Amino acid sequence: MRVVFLGTPHFALPSLQVLVRSSYEVCAVFTQPDRPAGRGLKAQSSPVKRFAEESKIPVYQPQRIRSEENRPLLESFKPDFLVVVAFGQILPRWLLELPSNAPVNVHASLLPSYRGAAPVAWTILNGDSAAGVTTMLMEETLDTGPILLQRRVPFPPEITCGELEERLAEAGSELLIPTLEGLRMGTLQPSPQDTSKATLAPKITKEMAEISWDDPAIKIHNQIRALNPWPVACTIFDGQRLRIHRSLPATTPGQARTDAPGSIAALTQRGMQVWCGQGTLLELLEMQLPGRKRVSGRDFANGARLVPGENPFTWGLRG
Numbered sequence: 223m224r225v226v227f228l229g230t231p232h233f234a235l236p237s238l239q240v241l242v243r244s245s246y247e248v249c250a251v252f253t254q255p256d257r258p259a260g261r262g263l264k265a266q267s268s269p270v271k272r273f274a275e276e277s278k279i280p281v282y283q284p285q286r287i288r289s290e291e292n293r294p295l296l297e298s299f300k301p302d303f304l305v306v307v308a309f310g311q312i313l314p315r316w317l318l319e320l321p322s323n324a325p326v327n328v329h330a331s332l333l334p335s336y337r338g339a340a341p342v343a344w345t346i347l348n349g350d351s352a353a354g355v356t357t358m359l360m361e362e363t364l365d366t367g368p369i370l371l372q373r374r375v376p377f378p379p380e381i382t383c384g385e386l387e388e389r390l391a392e393a394g395s396e397l398l399i400p401t402l403e404g405l406r407m408g409t410l411q412p413s414p415q416d417t418s419k420a421t422l423a424p425k426i427t428k429e430m431a432e433i434s435w436d437d438p439a440i441k442i443h444n445q446i447r448a449l450n451p452w453p454v455a456c457t458i459f460d461g462q463r464l465r466i467h468r469s470l471p472a473t474t475p476g477q478a479r480t481d482a483p484g485s486i487a488a489l490t491q492r493g494m495q496v497w498c499g500q501g502t503l504l505e506l507l508e509m510q511l512p513g514r515k516r517v518s519g520r521d522f523a524n525g526a527r528l529v530p531g532e533n534p535f536t537w538g539l540r541g
Contacts, residue, residue: 223247223406226301226321228287230254230268233387234307236395237328238270241305244399248279249299254310255283288314296320303402306360307394318360324405325360328394330387331423332356332372334415337365338423342390343383345423346448349440352376353386355394357401359412366420368412370404371397379443380470382450428453435484435535439471439502457484457535459511459526464535467516468508469493474501484535486528493519494528496535 225246227238230253241248251274256265267275274281284292288311296317304325306313318325331341332354338344345353354374358367373393377386404410431453433442446455446469454465472495481487487495493507506519517525528534 223302223323223402224249224300225303225305225402226250226252226296226299227270227274227305227307228252228309228313229270229305229307230310231308232269233330233391233394234309234328235269235273236391237305237307237398238273240395240398242277242279246303246399246402248274248277249301250280250282250296252282252284252287252309255285287311287317293317303405304360305398305402312364313360313362315362318362323402326370326398326401326405327358327360327365327367328398329356329358329365330354330390330394332374333358333365333369334417334420336421336423339425341423342387343423343426343448346381346383346386347444349444351379353390355390355397357394357397358415366415366417368414370401370410370412373397380447380468382447382468384451426453431456433457433466433535434499435496436499438500439498439504442498442504443469443471454510459534462511465510466506466508467510468506470505470507472503472505474503481531482533485533486523486530488530489520489523489528491520494523 223246225241225248227241227248229238251270253268253270256267258264259266271281293316297320301321302323304321307328333356336344342353352374354372356372357370359370361367375389375393431449433445433455446466449455450467454467456463456465481497483497483499485497487497487503490505493505495503495505498504508516509519509522510516
C-alpha cells in the first residue's frame, strides 16, 4: 500500500517513523519549505525532511500545496493513503480525493475539542488534566472530519507544552497503523463529530507571553507551561525581558497577604515564591535573561540580590 506523507514538526516525526518501519510504502514526503532559525537566521530543514532524506524518501517542499502546478506530481504517486500530521497548510479538495482509500489525519486532541493549530497549548491554558489524540478522515474544513480512533492521555500538572506534545506524538503514531489497517480491511467505521461540543484552538501569539501578576497563580502557571517552548511567558526585570520557563503553584500561608502582586514572598530551595492575584502564590523554578543561560529561580534571586518584600517585576500589572 502506497502512502504520501505530509508533515513538518517534531510532532509528525514518530508517525513517519512508524510508517517507514511498517509494510506500507512511503513513496513521497511533503513538508514545509526550510525556514530561517537561530541567531544566524540560517535556513533549517524540518525534522520530517531530515528523517525522510536519511531514509532515502523523495522530499518535496512546495510553498503552496494548493497550487495546481503540484497536482500532476501528486497524482503520479497514485497513493492508497494520504497521511497528514501537522503539515501546516490547508489541503485542497482535489488532493483529499486523490488517495484510493482515504486521507487520514493525526490530530493532537480528543476531537471535537480543540480544533485548530494549537490544541496542546490550549489544553494546558485551560487547565485540563488530560489531553488526547485522534485519527480522522480529512475534510476541506479544519479538523471536522469523522473520527476513526482516539486515545486519552492524562498528564501531570507540571508538564510543559513541548513535553506533552512528545507524549501525544508517540500516542498518535501508535494509532496510525491500526487506523490504516482498519480502513483497508473495512473493519473501522468512521464516527461523525458532535459539532455542538466543538471548541477551538487558534494559533498561539507572542502577545500571549506577557504575564499579569494580578492573575491567580494557577492561571499564570498554566500560561508558563503552555507557552514553553514558544513563545515562553515573560515579565520585565530591570528593563529586560525575563523569560520564565517553569513554575509551580505554592501553598499560601495562613496570614492575609499584604504585598502587591509581583512581590517576592519567600525564597525557597529551588526558586522564589511570588504573590499573584487573589492572594495566591507561585514558585518560579527556572528563568532566563536575554543572552544568558537558564538558571533556577533561587540562583536568579541570589544573583540579583532579591529579598522578600521586593516587587521587581513591573510588566503586566493592570492599572
